[in-house]
Amino acid sequence: MIRKVKGTRDILPPESRLWVEVEAVANRIFGGFGYEEIRLPLLEPTELFVRSVGEDTDIVSKEMYTFADRKGRSLTLRPEGTAGVARAYIENGLGQRPMPLRVSYLGPMFRYEKMQRGRYRQFAQIGIELIGAATPQADVEVLLVLHSFLTELGFDDLVIVVNNLGDPEDRPRFIEGFKNELEPHRAELCADCQRRWDANPLRILDCKVERCRELVADTTPVAEVVSEEARAHVEAVENGLASLEIPVQRSPRLVRGIDYYLRTVFEVVSPKLGENTVICGGGRYDRLISDLGGSQVPATGFAIGEDRLIEVLPEPFRRRVLDRPTVAVLPIGEKANSAALAIARLLVRQGISAQTEVTDRSLKAGFKWAGKIGAQAAVILGEDEIAAGSAIVRDLQRGEQETVALEEVPGYVERLIASDSET
Secondary structure (H helix, E strand, O other): OOOOOOOOOOOOOOOOHHHHHHHHHHHHHHOOOOEOOOOOOOOEHHHHHHHHHOOOOOHHHHOOOOEEOOOEEEEEEOOOOOOHHHHHHHHHHHHHHOEEEEEEEEEEEEEOOOOOOOOEEEEEEEEEEEOOOHHHHHHHHHHHHHHHHHHHHHOOOOOOEEEEEOOHHHHHHHHHHHHHHHHHHHHHHHHHHHHHHHHHHHHHHHOHHHHHHHHHHOOOOOHHOOOHHHHHHHHHHOOOHHHHOOEEEEOOOOOOOOOOEEEEEEEEEEOOOOOOOOEEEEEOOOOOHHHOOOOOOOEEEEEEEHHHHHHHHHHHHHHHHOOOOEEEEOOOHHHHHHHHHHHHHHHHOOEEEEEOOOOOOOOHHHHHHHHHOOOOEEEEOOHHHHHOEEEEEEEEEOOEEEEHHHHHHHHHHHHHHHHHHHO
8 A cells, every 4th residue: 555655644524624714714814914825836946945044954954855856956845935935026026016015825835854743744834925114013014914813713822922133233243142151061052053053053042952942041132132223123013013912922032943034033832732832933034035136125924834723723613614514415216316416506505515415325324324424404305396396404403304495495404504503
């Protein structure tokens, strides 16, 4: 038997309903704020991620699926979405459109990383990017969109944490002081952080090894050595969020695992999955587009790990989606088959989920099948009903049934489902 590749998975019904509904909510909320979907290739030139994400990040050095095509070109399955958006912005001349540009995206990403709860090697992200605005208000909007989306899903326990990374010009000063403070304990750092010491010391702050986390906990936070402009920017973001009653917490060691971020960075943590399990991250990246060969364009955005988000969805949202009412349409005899499908079409047009029995089961077997699929009602059609222009509608929860004119079946079924849901 051929099995799926390790780190991938089959998302089967009815769980797949959750994915469809979450993405529908995302498109509705994001679209309401003016973010339109951009669809990007799964494959990008490897150089795009080396230059944007950072050669010394774990993503590039350890986790990317990279290979040479038949012409020897190095290609990579995308590990994140922002770099692709920046490439598309430059390549398609999107800077000619009215600014700021608001785009959203969703789809699979790929990283070869350690398997753990809520983390897969093929995973999905949902994200937005706001390009062309350098103001704190732009960061506030992005976090407002995020908060609105999570609230719509019913979350009330997620924690939004924020930090100030300053500007690239602040990094040398911070790194010098950071390394001086850590020098007496350098030998205690893990092997990865030993490598990061010279290559990219900021990544030490992102290490998940417990001893490394303990050592950096007493170092001076980056926010304390940033420029006055960067300090004022992030404080304005926090004040803007407070005015909208969106609660956030300062996390002084938060750096994110990607090199292009500056000033405002943030993450969303789920207490259910543990404080180290991030389901969303984002921030400001004003230099990325110019670093990739475009003009100097400020930008900010976020990406949500959809796999982790689905895993911690609030129970009311989950139940509403998974317990969606459905109706079984049961034809009796060959002559009723087409009429049954016609009734199903009317029900679907009314917004009612309907499944038609198409295997020539007996009526008794049809009722048994309807129970297995969780049908709330059954619409029964035989030759007598067709001749009379009617159908029998049976409430499978109460065991009651009525004969209803064919044209009135959708409305009757709708009222029946509503009545059952109230009891």
